[in-house]
Amino acid sequence: MNNTYILPVIKEIDIIKKYLSIFCEPAFGCRHLKFTFTRVLISTTLSIVVSLKQIIQQKKKMATRTKDEPVSDTSSSSGESEPSKHIKTNTEKKTFSCDTCDSSFSSQTDLKRHLRKHTGEKPYSCEKCGSSFSLKGNLKKHMQRHTGEKPFSCDICDSSFFQRSHLKYHLTIHTGEKPFTCGTCGCSFSSKTNLNRHVHIHTGEKSFYCHVCKSSFYRQADLKRHVRVHTGEKKFSCEICKSSFSRKETLKGHMQTHGEKTFPCEICGSSFSLKANLKEHMHVHTGKRLFSCEICGYSSPIKGNLKGHMRVHTGEKPFSCEVCGSSFSHKASLKLHMHIHTGQKPFSCKICGYSSSLKGNLKGHMRKHTGEKPFSCQICGSAFTHKASLKTHLSIHTGLYTR
Template sequence: MGFSEKGILKTHMMTHTGERPLGCTVCSKTFILNSHLKVHMRSHTGERPFSCPVCSKEFVAKSPLNAHLRAHTGEKPHKCTFCSKCFSSKGGLKIHTRAHTGEKPFKCPFCALEFAARSSLNTHVTVHTGGKPFKCSVCEKEFAYKSEIKKHVRIHGGEKPFRCPVCSKCFKVDKYLKEHVTRTHAEEKPYKCPVCAKDFAGRSILNRHMRGHAGVKPFECPVCSKCFFVKYSLKKHMRIHTGERPFSCAVCAKSFSYKYCLTSHMKTHTQEKAFSCSVCAKEFTWKGDLKKHMRTHTGEKSL
């Protein structure tokens, strides 16, 4: 490879020698180019000078903005020479290509594992360090992974960006939308339970169902040893021990461990009376109150 200027050659050589002469004064991260350091500094200052003209999302540099714009246009100009899969960014293609070449340039400093992407390494390292670098700005809860905090903040904002194309029901997490589609709308259910012959749209749903027959509860609480059929049930149970209350009332800021508790609480603000007596038509906010009231008609005595 030829270089027109000595300075460009010198900069290029640093990619081989590993030399990074420009250091960040905040976190000590080092860079080859001043322009890269300048962009990095914005992660500390919060400056995002490049704004998307479509959705107003802001970016620290022009290149991620250009890549983001392709999400609106659908353009994927970077094509894999191995499998012809296309990508919106050059970096995405570069990481994907390593799946074909087997290249894993990012090595864990604690164990022998290697990774194709730096982000995957950073995620893995938290297993060793126990670090949780991502903190929620609302409740200050900390997370090990960026994807986790991204999902978590939707609890506070009420954001449900994943819409079902069939019934328009919205979900906070992509996984929940996929499960909803398979459970509710999928006509084809090729996975049959060998015990009760019930049919399922997905293998994972069948596997969860089979635990009910086998009595297998693989998800154990590390605090009280209670076991659960599914991971999500354990996650909800853990709130008993941690005291986590992720569901906040938008009216009085009271928080709850479970969504159904928040839904029930909201009725105290809306005065909604969804439960009606079939005998005298009297209405009640709570199902339990209706149940007690019915005894005045039936003569049943509470225990």
């Protein structure tokens, strides 16, 4: 490096050292004055050292830039500085226009990148899974999912994320910030996605339709997931046993059957295959309900419970029966439904041996033994063991017979 940049700084440091060696306690008359003066000199020294480091780093960058990207003769002869170039870039006319949406750009490269939104062109492909992207930056972000790299970490709970935007949304859980407000009812939400999902409650709009069975959905992702029921596509495969599934959630749950549950709960003895699941489970014992519904106030210590609860508001039913196509909002409901196809009847009466594939049927059956009649007629006071019996009874009062 050129000594021209370093020598002046070294000289200033030498002068400070000289002052520190000359002045002593008698010359100042008191210790407080000496301490104050010394503190000022040390502070100045540190500032100079920082400045020296910045000069060195700047010179290194300029040397690297000169080596890798030599400045053209035209720019050097013009004597145009970097700041003036920056101003020129931001003030130059946007002469390249999009014929589709009238957006304009200052360079043809920016216009070319923009046109991919209209053409659907995705020139950047992932070599591992085949996914393609319109922007190189999006491919770079996608690759983190294969490498497992999560560079953005929460300083409060140590959660980590692939993207900065995911971390930003996560932080609202701790801060309680809800910047997105519904203009109809005044409810506020932590993300724009949740607000858009909420708005459908007021509009009732389900703009995504299935061309096979005419079912409608709020989101395109839900429709895409539903269509697999008709096509039979099972794009999510287990690398261990080669089982395939139509839903990513189903595969994720299946993978836990292979993993060893090495993380036990010291309080209740439950064990988990993932440390994150154990950490979340501990909220059940501490009573912390960190996950709340922004619509009705429901709260739960388990994030998965809140996710399942939200389907009550959205109407989403992501768990489909691969035999008959019936869909359910909860995985447990699908599991119970499958007993109908397998013929399995795991719910048995300990008194008379009655068995059923559904837990609700056993619950209704038990009322025969207990004599419980929870369904009452509000007109005459008659009580019944089953809701269907009450419905039939009401026809006596209404005159409308129903079977």
